[in-house]
Amino acid sequence: MPVIKDGQLVEDDWTFMPDSVPLDEVSRPVISLARWQGESRALRVRNLRLGLRLPNDADPAAVGAELHRFALIELEFPTFRDGRAYSQARLLRERHGYLGELRAVGAIGRDQYFFLDRCGFDSVTVAGDEAELARALEGWFEAMAEISVPMQPASDRRPPASSLRERRRAAAGAS
Amino acid sequence: MTARIVTANGLRDGEVLYLARGGRWTRDLAEAEPAESPEAEAALMAIAEGAMRCRAVVEAYAMAVAVEEGTPHPLSQRERIRAAGPTVGTDIAIERGR
Amino acid sequence: MARRLSGDLDEDRFKPLRLMNGVYLQLHAYMLRVAIPYGTLDSREMCRLARIARVYDRGYGHFTTRQNIQFNWPKLAEVPDILADLAEVEMHAIQTSGNCIRNVTADHFAGAAADEVEDPRIHAEVIRQWSTLHPEFSFLPRKFKIAVTGAARDRAAINVHDIGLQMLRNEAGEPGFRVVVGGGLGRTPIVGPTIREFLPKAELLSYLEAILRVYNRLGRRDNPFKARIKILVASVGGDVFAAMVEEEWQALRGGSLDLPEEEVARIAAYFASPPFEALPAQDTGFEAMRFEDRDFARWCRTNLHAHKQQGYAILSISLKPVGGVPGDATAEQMEAVADLAERYGQDEIRVSHEQNLVLPHIRLRDVHAVWQGLVAAGLGAANIGLVSDIISCPGLDYCNLANARSIPVAQRIATRFADLDRQHDIGELKLKISGCINACGHHHVGHIGILGVDKKGSEFYQITLGGSAGEDASLGDIVGPAFSYDDVVDAVETLVETYVGLREKGERFLDAYRRLGPAPFKEALYAGH
Known part of the structure; x- marks a missing residue:
């Protein structure tokens, strides 16, 4: 499936x-949390490069330190109205590192692209024909450009308005 | 007799519209085309779905009316108010006249 | 908007965006809701609202129980122009709708009330900034409303909000917040439990983020009627919920959400008191006018409130003229208020959740002149807090969700009690009307509450008694079977007469109801039926 990434x-x-x-049918398999919990011992031994799909009612803490075994974690949006994965993403980035x-x-x-980016997502799946994919990418750039200074800290590197002012104050104080 | 007509709101202005004969949208409830069978209603709704796709109207649905001498009259209070406009200017007179 | 009109977006995908920008489709037209953060306006903003009413709408606007304004007749194609006009005065319609953190409301006497710990708008603004386009909390299970009061006297109905914050001081004298979560009205009315008795001011945002995160992750999404935070809090219990928030908060606190003092000071500067004059506590001219002019004196009794600064008063402007639509103001009236605020009121105007306007800083010696200006603009109703000062939702006359009309019922009740002497004799009585179970008219917390229901295509009205939205918050009790549209006004009059007959000296309707219970009221309403 095509994704928008970087x-x-x-x-x-x-x-x-x-x-x-069976997992050996593809080079980079993404598995469910249930499969990981059921087969983790066997999977660990095989030393596969794995992705994990977390259901959006799961607490990332349930996977614990093993999170770092996964090169990719997928978080689900069954509808765009279901915003649970934004919290999961921030927990994964900010709490579990x-x-x-x-x-x-x-x-x-x-x-949703701007919010995804702010909560620490790197990539997002897109679907459709060539024209639709091109439009999605264009939309991604528009969304990134829409808001320059956010109003609150999150998982991204955008400094929020308050911290910019603080830096200006510090700079003014130092000079 | 009871029948059903199709109503919607205009996409641009949000105004109340009714589906009239020939697939035309009208503000005048009296011009609405009544459907007297489920098949006729489905045919009207199919026209309305097309109008929603073409971005003429939004939120189309069928509503019950009583047809008296060829003119449809809404059965629910909601549809009476939708057809006639807010009643907030009229009831005062009633109360004062008591 | 261009993407919708050109067909790039269909209604299903456009609708949430339209709603994010405060545009609803109602019965007769679109409706645009404009945010008025914590109900504070200056004359320039008020004049702009007047202009929008005149140019794009039908010459009036409707002030709501969320301290916002709604325009009932905008054209979708003109909404971008309206938003551009608003943007020129730094106003917008973002987050007035949708399942996000909505406009933060505050005590409408903020910054002027004699009884406040601190101006609650400072932290309402802190919350507004933090919640604006919040990346994690823009797709919550359901909408989310926060109210802040700076005083023990609750004029912001904090106990019936998703989060209610009351400023207070701890034993060491430091200011902070009592935090109430999971209150609300609607089909499951609840007076929210306090989950924290004292939260230091500086840690407000991390604590709020913890509450919102617990709610975003655990709030129900399978049924929109069970999706508000109050259902989550009620299902696990206030104590358990408090513990969940505490755990999340301990992991969050101390991070970049804690605002540096300089940042709070910067925001507080926007809410600094205007330069008050040193004035005597009494103004002889004002006292003389009150003595001479009976109408003025009567208006002063209900529409003036104690100001923190000697020689000043807080002045309420009633948007409830007899027979009018509660909360409506014409473009001309908005301009008249803006003009009075500019000339006499330090350029400040407030919108109250009771759908009135407030001029918070008026010198006593100017009160008479302001009153005359208000009377000339048709804004002189002397009924704040009285039976005709009714909160009413738009109801079936405008709203797509309503089951019954509200405004005409309010109009008929106000007309029935039009005799001002009688209203003043009845005293404080909060009457609140909703046209459906969603309770936008706050009927559960009315001393007398009226809920419109649909019974086989006819409008009926269920009456509740004994509710209160104040610091003594309570939900009203259903008094008995509903009344028809024709009979509901008589029923209200019967209730009022029953109270007048049974009250003790100085006892308000609510106090009398709490002392007597529902029995005498039921008896009066239903005996002989």
């Missing part, structure tokens, strides 16, 4: 594998 449309080979399907790729999968559009 401002580019890329077709990568992460593939979500239903629990019954997850450094791998965070991917938003599901019903997400242009009007």
Whole structure:
């Protein structure tokens, strides 16, 4: 499935594998939390490069330190109205220090891209024909440009308005 | 007799519209085309779905009316107020006249 | 908007965006809701609202129980122009709708009230900034409303909000907040539990973020009627919820959400008291006018309130003229208020959740002149807090969700009690009307509450008694079977007459009801039926 990542449309080979399907069919399998919890010992031994899909009612703490084994974590948006994964993403980044790729999968559009970026997502799945994909990418750039200074801290590097003012004050005080 | 007509709001202005004969949208409830069978209602709704796709109207639905001498009259208070406009200027007179 | 009109966006995807920008589709037209943060306006902003009413709407606007203003007749294609006009005075309609943190409300006497610990708007503004386009909390299970009061006397109905904050001082004299969570009205009315008795001011945002995160993750999303935070809090219990928030907060606190003192000071500067003159506590001219002019004296009795600064008063402007639409003001009236605020009132105007306006800083010696200006603009109703000062939602006349009309019921009740002497004799009586179970008219917390319901296509009205939105918050009790549209005004009059017959000296309707219970009122309403 194509994704938008780092401002580019890329077709990568992460593939979500239903629990019954053997993992050796693809090079980069994404597994469910249930499969990880059920088969983690066997999976650990095989030393596969794995992605994990967290259901959006799961607490990232349930995976614990093992989170860092996964090169990719997918968080779900069954509809764009369901915003639970934003909290999961921030917890993964800010509380659990997850450094791998965070991917938003599901019903997400242009009007969510900015929020995704702020909450620490790296990539987002997109669907449609060539024209629709191009429009999605254009939308991604528009969304990133729409707001220059956010009003609150989150998981990204954008300094919020209050901290910019603080820096200005500090600079003014130092000079 | 009871029948059903199709109503919607205009996309641009939000004004109350009714589906009239020939797929035309009208502000005049009296011109609305009554459907007297489920098939006729489905046919009207199909026209309305098309109008929603073409961005002429939004939120189309069928509503019950009583047809008296060829003119439809809404059965619910909600649809009476939708057809006639807010009543907030009229009831005062009633109270004062008591 | 261009994307919608050109077909790039269909209604399903446009609707949440339209709503994020405060545009609803109502019965007869679109409706645009404009945010008035914590109900504070200056004359320039008020004049702009007047202009929008005149140019894009039908010459009036409707002030709401959320301290916002709604325009009932904008054209969708003109909404971008309206938003551009608003932006010129730094106003907008963002987050007046949708499942996000809505406009933060505050005590409408903020910065002027004699009884406040601190101006609650400073932290209402802190919250507003933090919540604006919050990346984590823009798709909550349901909408989220926060109210802040700076005083023990609750004029912001904090106990019936998703989060209510009351400023107070701890034993060491430091200012902070009591935090109430999970109150609300609607189909499951609840007076919210206090989950923290004292929260230091500096840690407000991290604590709020903890509450919102727990709610975002655990609030129900399967049923919109069970999705508000009050359902979550009630289902796990206030103590358990408090513990969940505490755990999250301990992990969050001390981070970048704590505002540096300089930042709070910067925000506080926007709310600094205007330069007050040193004036005597009494003004002889004012006293003389009160003595000479009976109408003025009567208006002063209900519409003036104690100011923290000697020689000043807080002045309420009633938007409830007899027979009018509660909360409506014409463009001309808005301009008249703006003009009076500029000339006499330090350029400050407030919108109250009771759908009135307030001029918070008026010198006693100017009160008579302001009153004359208000009377000339048709804004002289002397009924603040009285039976005709009714909160009413738009109801079935405008609202897509309503089951019954509200405004005409309010108009008929106010007309029935039009005799001002009688109203003053009845005294404080908060009457609140909602046209459906969503309770935008706050009927549960009315001393007398009226809920419109649909019974087989006819409008009926259920009456509740004994509610209060104040610091003594309580939910009204249903008094008995509902009344028809024709009979509901008589029923209210019967209730009022029953109270007048049974009250003790100085006892308000609410006090009498609490002393007597529902029995005598039920008896009066239903005996012989």
